[in-house]
Amino acid sequence: MNRRLRDVPWAIVMLLPSIALIAVWTVYPLVKAIQKGHLRCDVTGTKCRDAGWGRYWDVFTSAEFQHALGVSLKLMVLTVPVGLLLGIGLAVLADKHLRGIGVFRTIFSSTVATSVAVASLVWFTLLQPQIGVFADMFSGWFPVVKNPGLLNDANTALPAVALSSIWANLGFTFIIITAALQSVPRDLYESAFVDGAGSVRRFTNVTIPMIAPTLLFVGVVLTTRALQTYGEIALLTGGGPNPEKPTTTIPYLIYGRNSLISNDLGTKSAAAVLLFLLSLVLALVQFRGLEKRVHYGR
């Protein structure tokens, strides 16, 4: 006990840098945002008054927020499962011991080093109705009189953004899952092979359970990222096309140039806090729901 007490001052000193960083960059902004979320402002955003905790409910039930919430959830459903499956697929393919596989690993993981801005520009070009490769490809399938481009069509804008988002996140998913695959002991595969398990059975009985903790982690990260999608939207669609605004996600509602509430600091803060709560709840649901089925360690 004495020794423990003696260690306390040093422990505080050692922890101080982290505590300071978290306090300044995380706790303070969060507290500030929660406070500002109480504010109800006029159209110009200059005159505000405190409307109390009820303001959060008002914002949550507002048509704008409900719409953005729907878009964000749709984007999540479009990107997370596909991104996860593609990541697993590519990682399993690249896990084979083949000549030149390193080149493919580099290619598959390259998007991790690509910024959202660059990725969006690439996709903007690809989806461009006049010169874009993909736009041409699809217009051949669905001939229309005047091709507005996937990003300008209210029905395809969100899937097109999702495509770019999946692509941009694939490098991250690929790297993490590849690392997990490489940590699975070879003996387990060999043992299953000797016992007569074919490749499908080895995949479902060895690979998936052994990398399940990683899949859970990647799933939570991808979900959070989907809910935070902003850059792609700002660069590809600007929340539009109008008037349907099918790509105005919650982050775009908060930060976006074309957002209806762009001048309203109080509403923006409230929406940000609500987004934080939504991510928190979803992450908790994922951990609680899946943790029982996930085996950590040996």
Added chain:
Amino acid sequence: MAQVRLEHITKRFGDGSEAVTAVDDVTLQIEHHEFMILLGPSGCGKSTLLRMVAGLEDPTAGDVFIGDRRVNDVEPKQRDIAMVFQSYALYPHKTVAANIEFPLKVRGVGKAERAAEALRAAEVLGLEPQMKRKPGQLSGGQRQRVALARAIVRNPAVFLMDEPLSNLDAKLRGDTRAELVDLHRRIDSTFLYVTHDQVEAMTMGSRVAVLSDGRLQQVGTPQEVYDRPATAFVAQFIGTPPMNMLPPGMLGSDAVQVGIRPEHLRLTPGGELHAIVKQVEHLGHEVLLFADANGTRLISRLDPSSFVPEVGDPVAFDAEPGRLHRFDATSGERVS
């Protein structure tokens, strides 16, 4: 009835100038229900040989027979074998029962039958109380038994084991050795067991096959291998402390290397080999004497009740008559 026959097996890894020959022209026959030990230092090719019997590696040349069937192109699943890995290779996310049932499940055996068979295998190894646990909750010895139970559950014709005891502590290893011998007696399978531990080889094997640098050095019962080692390598590899090897010319002709086991090197006043005592180890039931004869280290095993010289004393040794091992100085093969 499962005899395992290896005919002129060679395994090379890599190609061109970087090729490494792991197993070099090994021919070996393992009889039905034999407990055959593949013994050798690490890197001698013993595990590679076992993996070729399992079907985890393909031989570069030569044939593998299990029973009367050539199995070179047969999948492991169809070879009627089971393998125990050094790491046990248990599925950490499955319970003990599910681990043991796995080979049956893969083969499409029904649930009830599977459970009954798994229980039977668990009983053989005393694992019934652990059936609902996961491997992470078991001790090293228990995990090892689960791996064994998973191997015996299908009644394989051939049982392959790759250093299964090397992750256990010394006490448990001793107990498990005896259990494995007992298990071998009770089940009708042929055992092929890889180890680098000569104690395991001597105490468990019906026969021992000694390998070095991918080549088969000698096959024989443990006693044969100990009493009449076929090469200088086997002579030095088997026996603790190892056999004394005298450089050519020290005793007899220049073309022969002479070996004497420590228990056959006796302190004799006026003996032929003169040396200075460097170290004395009192082990209770015996005394080991380490001496230096002109740069050659000699080890002698003495009775603690006999006269024991002290460090620094000049001593003379003689070999017990008829107990000399002579090996060709160049090839290392036994001469007499």
